[in-house]
Amino acid sequence: MECVVFSIDGSFAxxxxxxxxxxxxxxxxxxxVRHWQxxxxxxxxxxxxxxxxxxxxVSWLGQHNFPQGIIFFSEGLVHDPLRQKTIFLRNLVxxxxxxxxxxxxxxxxxxxxxxLGMTSSQIYIVGRPSKKYQNQCKFLSEGYAAHLAQLEFGxxxxxxxxxxxxxxxxxxxxxxxxxxFLRKRNHxxxxxxxxxxxxxxxxxxxxxxxxxxxxxxxxxxxxxxAWARSGGSKSEPSV
Numbered sequence: 513m514e515c516v517v518f519s520i521d522g523s524f525a526x527x528x529x530x531x532x533x534x535x536x537x538x539x540x541x542x543x544x545v546r547h548w549q550x551x552x553x554x555x556x557x558x559x560x561x562x563x564x565x566x567x568x569x570v571s572w573l574g575q576h577n578f579p580q581g582i583i584f585f586s587e588g589l590v591h592d593p594l595r596q597k598t599i600f601l602r603n604l605v606x607x608x609x610x611x612x613x614x615x616x617x618x619x620x621x622x623x624x625x626x627x628l629g630m631t632s633s634q635i636y637i638v639g640r641p642s643k644k645y646q647n648q649c650k651f652l653s654e655g656y657a658a659h660l661a662q663l664e665f666g667x668x669x670x671x672x673x674x675x676x677x678x679x680x681x682x683x684x685x686x687x688x689x690x691x692x693f694l695r696k697r698n699h700x701x702x703x704x705x706x707x708x709x710x711x712x713x714x715x716x717x718x719x720x721x722x723x724x725x726x727x728x729x730x731x732x733x734x735x736x737x738a739w740a741r742s743g744g745s746k747s748e749p750s751v
Contacts, residue, residue, distance in 0.1 A: 515553055515610055517612055520573075521560075522637075523541065523617055524538055543656065544616075551667060558600065559584065594621070612630065612634075615634060622645055632649050
């Protein structure tokens with residue numbers, strides 16, 4: 513399967529932080545994501561933000577009508593979010609056999625994409641061009657609208673790939689609806705539902721016992737969310 517990666521903060525937010533009340537979206541960003549999705553690519557949204565912010569980030573994406581996709585968060589607060597991004601994407605490529613065809617972000621993300629062996633023609637960076645990185649990426653200095661026109665021209669004769677939406681829509685956001693490549697790999701097994709909490713447990717252990725971590729779950733793995741949109745409605749994750 514082939515995918516396109518978008519760093520949420522680096523690619524989309526025109527303001528400094530998604531933690532604001534309603535950060536503006538860079539003009540044309542949604543259309544570029546939709547263009548790749550319409551070609552059949554799986555959309556991967558990635559952020560170094562901790563998973564405790566998932567509700568706000570997913571709500572923000574839904575509010576601005578971004579297409580469905582898989583969202584990656586760091587698990588808890590980390591000192592090196594770029595390393596977490598690298599680990600997740602490298603595992604995605606090496607263990608799940610996902611091919612990254614293009615990646616978007618800020619200049620901070622260039623090192624992440626370089627580690628994955630991506631060429632300069634596959635890396636798109638939003639912002640003012642820098643001589644330091646001019647040979648490592650393509651700068652979208654004219655904005656997303658001009659970039660979209662170039663993509664549409666370059667892809668005008670490209671055949672549409674298998675529809676990634678079918679993978680994500682099985683059961684909407686349910687845990688059983690995780691894509692196969694998410695279920696098969698240890699580093700992605702802790703996929704969370706963003707629609708509804710897990711059903712009540714039938715285990716009548718005391719609260720203290722239930723709160724204890726289970727064996728093997730103390731490892732810090734990246735979190736990912738299978739995020740799908742259905743009927744244009746916005747879905748928020750469970751707390």
